[in-house]
Amino acid sequence: MLKEFREYYKNNKFQFILTDLEGSVIDSDQNLFRTEKGTALGEIHPFFFSISDIMGPNREKTVFHCVQLGNSTEELTVDIEIIKQNGQFLIAIENLTEHYISYQSIAQARNESIIDSELILLKNHDLEERERFKNEFIQNFSHELRNPLTNIIALTNILQRSQLDEEQSNILTVLKDSTSNLKLMLEDILSLAMISKGKLALNPTVFNFKQLIEFLKLTYNTRAKERGLIFTITADESIPEYIEGDRLRLLQILTNLCDNAIKYTPNGKIILYAIQNQRRANKVNLRFGVKDTGIGIPEEKLETVLESFEQLGNTEGVGLGLSIVKGLLSLMDSRIQIESTSGKGSHFFFDVNLQFPLHDPNNETPDKKSKNEVVQKQKKYRVLLVEDNEGVQTSLLKTLIDAGDFFIDLVSDGALVMQEIVNKSYDIILMDVNLPNITGDQLAKVIRGFPFKNIKSIPIIGITANSYKAQIKAYKKAGMNVVLSKPFDDKELLSNIYKLLK
Amino acid sequence: MQISKKVVVLGHFGVGKTSLIRRFVEDSFSDNYKVSIGVHITKKTIEFSIDESVTLILWDLEGTDDISQIRESYLLGSHGIIFVFDVSRPTTFQNLGKDLISLKEKTNEVPVKIVGNKSDLVDAKELDQVLSEKNISYDYITSAKTGHKVNHLFEELAKMLAINA
Known part of the structure; x- marks a missing residue:
């Protein structure tokens, strides 16, 4: 029984072939291939073509794993051992097709998954x-x-x-x-x-929440009326009067939502509300929402409406509002939620965690402080204006001259600034950051390092087209007292000048 | 004169080695990717004249992302090597220099042709820029799908091997 099994197994699995050194068959089994005595082994399969090259003059034994000897009708994957002995090659072929088929399916899955992930990475990179x-x-x-x-x-x-x-x-x-x-x-x-680009950071300050709501009420009441709409605003009485958060960005979110509501509401009403969800210690969670009776958003657009340049129909603007809202709320660890029915209206809302001062900041809050600022104009001040752009030069000169409080010297090259401030006495320097020869921030550094107090302490206002917070911080670190980002208006410029001259 | 030469085709997996050979031998192409395991051997005779031909015995090796792991027995007795990379997948050529050094250690003076395949998937100008940025020098840019430069590659290699014979 065992002998029969061994014979059966051997006959189906192995073939032994004996050839001369030219690869001509001397003797062979016929289990896997038909091989006639005297035929060149290379004619049976191209693998054997180069057998003498493979073995070379010195090699006595070589094993080849996983060689596919199949043809178009039959798959045959084998291991082949070639032994050189007594001027002949003994070739042992073991049929391992089943074993290698299972390996093939594993390799297929592995390779496909690696290639797919490589392509995804490339696509993402792109x-x-x-x-x-x-x-x-x-x-x-x-x-x-x-x-x-x-x-x-x-x-x-x-x-x-x-x-x-x-x-x-x-x-x-x-x-x-x-x-x-x-x-x-x-x-x-x-x-x-x-x-x-991840370059926008929040700038939390304490601000008067009621004033913010009043500002929105005033702005949007007027705008809604112009369009024949009703605008109402409600805020929970329980919300603290003073809140700590990024007022500018919160305002930007709410104005974008209100602008959007006005844009997409041909008639009816718009409601802006603020609700206190939770309050604990000095933390408060508020819900803000804007409801309108406008055209609503079709269901298929709900997912894309927050993308940049996405608009509903032909409307004014460039379609960035909601995208900005989404980005700003993400910075505040919040997200916008939308409920909308096409033709009936939309409801945009979000919850946001803010803080509030436990003690009433009273008159020390920035809002009140700025209100009480009084510009003191006592004399004419001497201003050094350093600007190389002729257009900006003209507008700044005009603003300063019209204010009537300044004697102005103009320099368009950063390299001439030191000469000017050493020879003349200035109350303030108004300087572009991007100057030829030496940049404004480099100049500020030099001025602040000057040995004479009357020169090193001259207030400097930097003017830049750069609005990145980190860059502005760097200019200030270099010695500029105030940095104004273009475009700014004359009121903003003058108020900063007077503040520094006080 | 009729001679036969063993040419090993190798490179990372999925770069189109089998497709290149199939395009050359059978003039066919399939988009379906079937992993090659071990080695598959085919042949094709190129006739230069009535009495002058070279039979290329093409050893299509299983692709690997580590060329140093190729079984040395597969390389025994080879007369030429074609190293194939996929121009659309930088991982298949970003270590080309290292791969070639490791190949040289196993094969000594056997001539190697470097082939960037799947040119149909990329823009020619962008490809030039990428390859020059990465300092990749190659002998042929081919497309097994369109047949671009495939015969050219094998025929020139065959001529070179015939001259060296």
Whole structure:
């Protein structure tokens, strides 16, 4: 029984072939291949073509694993052992097809999964590159727009103070509105680019919550009325009067939501509400929401409505508002939620964790403090204006001259600044950061390191097209007292000058 | 003169070694990826003239991401080597220099042709830029799918081997 089994097993699994050193068959079994005596083994399968090259003059034994000797009709995967002995090759072929088939399926799954993950990584890398390029382009482009926009805003303000007839005044109003819209759009685009690049950080301060709500009420009551809409705003009485959080960004979120509601509500009403969800120690969780009776969002658009440049129909704006809201809320560890029915209206809401001061900040809060600021104008001040851009030069000069409180010297090259401040006495320096020969921040560093107190302590206001917080921090660290990002208006500039001159 | 030469085709898995050989031998192509295991051997004779031909015995080796792990027995007696990488997958050529050194240690003076396959999947200009950035020098850029430069590769190798014979 065992002998029969051994014979059966051997016959189906092995073939032994004896050849001369040229590969011509001397003797063979016929278990796996038919091999006639005297035939060249290379004719049975190309594997054996190079048998003498494989063995060479010195090799006596070689084993080949997993050789596929199959043809188009039959799969045959074998191990082959070749032994050179007494001027002949003894070739032992073991059929391991079943064993290797199972290995093949494992290798197939493994390789496919590795290749798939490589392709996903490549695709992600490609998408990240595109996103990075897009953000850099937007950022650079926006910065390039800042200089001309600053000039337009400044010159429009100057023009508004001149003698104009009614028609000119109307044209100027349209011009001013368009400039304001352009400025807002530019700020939106920059905010989005900064959020995408992870360069936007929150700046929490204590602010008066009721004043924020009042501001929104005033702004949107007027805007809603202009469009024949009803705008109501409600805020829980229990919400602390003073809240600690990033007022600017919270305002940006709420104005974006309200702007959106106004944009997509042809008639009916808009409700902005603030509810206190929870309050514990100095922490408070608030829910803000905006409901409208507008056109609503179709179900298929609900997932994409938060993406950049996504709009519902042909409407004004560039479709960045909700994308900014999403990004800013993510910075606040929150997220926007949307309930909407097409044709009936939408409800956008979010919960956010904020803090509040346990002791009433009273008159020390920044809001109240700034209210009480009184500009003291006692004499004419000497200003050194360092700016190389002619357009910006003109608008700044005009603003300063019109204010009537300044004697102004103008320098367009950073290298001439030291000479000026050593020979003359200045009350304040107004300086562009991006100057030829030496940059504004380098100059500030030199001035602050000067040995004479009257020079090293001159207040410096930096002007830059850069709005990155880290960069502005670096300029301040270099010695600038205040850094203004373009575009800014003349009020902002003058208020900072007077503050430093006080 | 009729001679036969053993040519080993190797490289990382999924780079299209089997497809290159199939395109050359059978002039066919399939998009279905079937992993090769061990070694599969085919042959094709290239006739240069009535009495001059070279039969290429093509050893299609199982792909591996570690060239140093290739079984040495497969390389015994080879006359030429084709190292194939996939131009659309940087992992298959980012260690090319190291792979070639490890191959050289096993095969000594056997000539090696370096082939970037799947050119149909990438933009030619971008590919040039990527390969030059990574300092990759190659002998052929091919596409088994379209047949681009495939015959050229094998025929030139065959000519070179015939001259060396």
